[in-house]
Amino acid sequence: MSLDAVLDIVAAFCLISGALLSLAAGVALVRFPDLLTRMHAAAKPQVLGLLLVLVGAGLRLRTGVDVTTLVLVGIFQLATAPVAAHMVGRAGYPQDDIRGDLLLTDELAAHLDRVAGEREDAARA
Amino acid sequence: MKPDPMTPAEPTEPPNPPLSRTARRRNRIVAMTFLVIVWVLLWGTFSWANVISGLVVAAILLAVFPLPPVTFAGRVHPWGALRFLLRFLRDLVVASVQIAWLALRPRHIPRSAIIAVKLRVNSDLNLTLTAEALSLVPGSLILEADRNTGTLFIHVINVDSLAEVEKFRHEVLALEARIIAAIGSPEELRQVRAGSTPPPPVDLEGATT
Amino acid sequence: MTIVAVTVTALLAVAGALTLTRIIRGPSILDRAVATDVLLAIIVAAIATEAAYSRDGTALPVLVVLAVLGFVGSVSVARFAARRNSK
Numbered sequence: 001m002s003l004d005a006v007l008d009i010v011a012a013f014c015l016i017s018g019a020l021l022s023l024a025a026g027v028a029l030v031r032f033p034d035l036l037t038r039m040h041a042a043a044k045p046q047v048l049g050l051l052l053v054l055v056g057a058g059l060r061l062r063t064g065v066d067v068t069t070l071v072l073v074g075i076f077q078l079a080t081a082p083v084a085a086h087m088v089g090r091a092g093y094p095q096d097d098i099r100g101d102l103l104l105t106d107e108l109a110a111h112l113d114r115v116a117g118e119r120e121d122a123a124r125a
Numbered sequence: 126m127k128p129d130p131m132t133p134a135e136p137t138e139p140p141n142p143p144l145s146r147t148a149r150r151r152n153r154i155v156a157m158t159f160l161v162i163v164w165v166l167l168w169g170t171f172s173w174a175n176v177i178s179g180l181v182v183a184a185i186l187l188a189v190f191p192l193p194p195v196t197f198a199g200r201v202h203p204w205g206a207l208r209f210l211l212r213f214l215r216d217l218v219v220a221s222v223q224i225a226w227l228a229l230r231p232r233h234i235p236r237s238a239i240i241a242v243k244l245r246v247n248s249d250l251n252l253t254l255t256a257e258a259l260s261l262v263p264g265s266l267i268l269e270a271d272r273n274t275g276t277l278f279i280h281v282i283n284v285d286s287l288a289e290v291e292k293f294r295h296e297v298l299a300l301e302a303r304i305i306a307a308i309g310s311p312e313e314l315r316q317v318r319a320g321s322t323p324p325p326p327v328d329l330e331g332a333t334t
Numbered sequence: 335m336t337i338v339a340v341t342v343t344a345l346l347a348v349a350g351a352l353t354l355t356r357i358i359r360g361p362s363i364l365d366r367a368v369a370t371d372v373l374l375a376i377i378v379a380a381i382a383t384e385a386a387y388s389r390d391g392t393a394l395p396v397l398v399v400l401a402v403l404g405f406v407g408s409v410s411v412a413r414f415a416a417r418r419n420s421k
Contacts, residue, residue: 012338015383019345021221022376026352028228029372035364036266037235038356040224040282042368043263045349045375048221053379057386057394065169066391072166073378073397080405082260082267084371087412089268089280092364105290107241108268108278167398 007059014056021049035092039085046081050074152195157183195250205306212303213258220264227283237282238290239268242297246305246313247275254308255301265293339387343380350376367411374404 021044028041054070061067093108157180164179165171227235244255252275259265259279269278281293305317353376356369378400381393 008335011386012335015338015342015386016345018379019342019349019383021225022349022372022379023345023352024225024228025372026349026376028224029356029369030352031228033234035362035368036268036280037237037282038365039266039368040263040280041228042372042375043260043266044221044224045372045379047261047263048217050375050378053382057382060386060389061391063391066385066394068166068169069391069394069398070382072163073394073401075163075166076398076401076405078261080401082257084405084408084412085260086256086267086270087409087416088364088367089266091412091416092362093268103236103238105287106239108239111241111269111271111276111278 007062011056011059014052014059018045018049018052018056021045021052025049036089039089043081043085046077050077149194152192153187156187156192160186200310201308202306205303206308209303209307213262216262220262223283224263235283236285237280238284239278239280240290240294242277242279242294244275244277244301245298245317246301246309248313250308251275251301251304251313252277254304255297258300258304259297265297335387339383342383346376346380346383363411363415367408367415371404371408374400374407 025041025045028044029038032038032041051074054074058067058070061070160183161176161179164182165175168175227233244251249272252270252272256267256270256277259277260267264282266280266282267277268280270276271278277297279293279297281290284290284293302317305313309317350373353369353373357366357373360366378397381397381400385391385393
């Protein structure tokens, strides 16, 4: 078997697994109960799924300019996805979007209460 | 209130000690290099014209939008960095498959938890890198970071008991230890080893040295 | 490679449809922002697959723009939602 054929098969494998991860994310978006759990589902095609698809495309294209573009897409995505997730998570946290009954513990609520208490003390003093 | 398992042995140093001149110059060189690399990648071909125009653009960018100071006391350990990278990729694949299975599993509503993890090394760089690595792996999500105490507030999915929550806390600290092993200074390495938190459990294969 | 392309297209189409239902159903604007991000990732995957199938990299610069655009979009929505909450 030639190298080309092997690379194509690996590329096909990467593309299909990436698509499967996207599908699982779609299912999870519909089924998961609240905002934060859905965000976990969203992280999967955005990171591993996208990396797999980019690797697959890179293996098929095999030219310098295209591969550098794909690398750049990967870098941008990896650098920005956590920041965006953090912003959305922080904006969503104190809201009713989150099912408190499904949480085992919530150590952030205690922390926020403490911070609010300290602020009130400072305001009173 | 349950006992706090994360009390530090000693107060951590302030997160932002002032930078020396060499540190500032090194930060600028790192930022320049990265910007030029992105510029060359955008053009897609390596040529001196690209590199020189990239240097000009990077210099203008850094002059107009200066970056916040980064304290980086250590040096890059190639072996530690490689181990961190491999372990990160493995975590990424395992967690992605787990969450995918969780989504497809019939009649199951996942439980989750929000936990606070106090990192042993309180530097901006360590806090950022740990948070980024945690966010990229599906299954853990950074909600809030307290920079003064170096605490991350993490939403973690697919935990069914408080024992699993504690296990996850250990995994976060093991991740921090790997990051410090990759880029930390000897001082930070000592802090991690001497940290009051117990060492990560042995069942995390690949994490122990 | 044609079979692969058809399979990937079908998978991505179903994923996109499911994501769209979440965008429609909401309930909050943040849910929609997250779902839109996923939809964008699916679109990126589709464009990359098309490039891989036809061995033609013309569309790849679009991916760079999409990757940055998704970030700017969800961050601005998150900021908007956070400001509205704090009022």
